[in-house]
Amino acid sequence: MGHVFCEAGDLVTHLYFIDTGIVSAVAVMEDGRTVEAYMVGPEGVTSPAAAAATAHTYSRLAAQAAGSARRVEAPRLRVLMNERPGLRAVLAAYAVAVQNELEQSAACNALHRADQRFAKWLLRCHDRVEGDTLNLTQEYLASMLGSQRTTVNEAAQTLQKAGAITYSRGKVTITDRTALERVACECYRAGPTLLPDQLV
Structure with a gap:
């Protein structure tokens, strides 16, 4: 695993818009076992829920494949979303896509x-x-x-x-x-x- 952006439970202070590479959101159990919850590539941004409100991450965010990203402070992004409805709509749609992936992954891990x-x-x-x-x-x-x-x-x-x-x-x-x-x-x-x- 590459660079760790944050650990589970950390306050999300920055969001990363991925240009190249992959970041994995990894759920970590008390006994140390892990499983990937979702991945982010050039299609999205880490911790999309924190774009709407102050949030703590449930997962460890870590680079899976080397690449580059643009970092934005979470409070600053929330200001930009209020100023730019188009940005807010895109981020909201992406947050829904991530939520859908999480729900599908729960079924996948249990059944396949x-x-x-x-x-x-x-x-x-x-x-x-x-x-x-x-x-x-x-x-x-x-x-x-x-x-x-x-x-x-x-x-x-x-x-x-x-x-x-x-x-x-x-x-x-x-x-x-x-x-x-x-x-x-x-x-x-x-x-x-x-x-x-x-x-x-």
Whole structure:
């Protein structure tokens, strides 16, 4: 995991509009186990609820893929939203999209197989970065998927056998996106549609 922007429970003092890369919102349990709640790429902004009112983050926000972002103080952004109704509308729509993703993820984590969830997660990463190779260790993948490392290894083997990816030495390369989409659960297609053509 890369740079940590804030920990769970912190007051949101800044929001980050992602230019490149990915930031993950990671839920952290008392026993240290983790699972990704949602990811943010060039389509959005971290902690969108804090754009409307003072808020504390429930999740740890950490860089997943290297990139750049523009940082805005939360109080300043709220002033800008009052001055610019268009900005307020876009941020409100994005906050709804994130809420929808959270609800879908709750069902996904409970009902779908590890290989399906892994495929969905890889596709969402692929949508947000350039290139087909991601630097991802088994330990990191387990922390994002809320699974054991052995489960992640089994899921990766399933995707390799399907010809969708190659996985070696902490690198995942998507070799056949169509094959990956066939394995992914329905939640990938039900995810937010606010992608780079609708930049915040």
